């Protein structure tokens with residue numbers, strides 16, 4: 001199995017607190033890998049380290065390239081799309097303006113929004129002139145994913161995309177992630193707390209417990225014992 005992103009001995013500190021401890025993790029090319037763990041175990045922190053939004057020591061190799069010396073915008077430009085926790089939609093900007101923000105990180109100078117985004121999210125086309133703040137939670141999540149896809153990434157990183165979203169829309173977000181992964185061949189790294197959702201969309205899992213990777217494998221290897229030990233509250 002080829003690895004698109006390889007993390008080796010990653011350590012991260014917030015001031016004096018040691019948050020991530022010698023994290024070793026590989027994201028197989030073509031996988032949908034779910035990073036799991038209870039609240040406060042370091043999942044968001046790890047994603048932010050990958051994106052270059054937080055400093056960390058250790059090795060980060062993406063498609064054979066060393067990411068460590070690169071600033072966040074350069075990492076995005078290599079084809080890593082990021083949908084942050086809480087979505088971070090600009091509520092005063094229109095849907096179109098929010099999508100255009102994603103274009104700024106592109107390597108080539110293409111300046112139009114790829115049509116594929118509107119095929120995936122028809123609602124965004126209908127709402128192009130509406131302000132981001134007027135969209136529902138589910139629509140905002142679609143906009144946040146759309147904005148990350150404007151880069152035409154190879155790796156898409158999503159931080160709890162179903163948080164605060166109505167159950168019927170959660171299923172729809174799952175369908176979209178499955179399509180991106182299976183049809184468009186995007187490699188996906190996802191933080192997700194909802195177990196049925198993770199089991200449905202992911203092919204691989206990794207578990208963080210107190211800042212350390214304590215388990216991982218393919219989704220059928222995510223046993224009830226592991227769930228009890230590391231995930232249930």
Ligand SMILES: Nc1ncnc2c1ncn2[C@@H]1O[C@H](COP(=O)(O)OP(=O)(O)OP(=O)(O)O)[C@@H](O)[C@H]1O
Pocket residue numbers: 014019037038039040041042043044045046
């Ligand atoms: N800006 C910060 N300064 C200091 N400590 C922080 C900061 N952000 C997070 N932490 C601490 O780092 C640890 C990991 O937080 P992180 O948000 O990465 O966890 P998480 O697994 O993503 O949790 P959640 O599911 O609640 O988002 C927590 O103990 C948290 O209190």
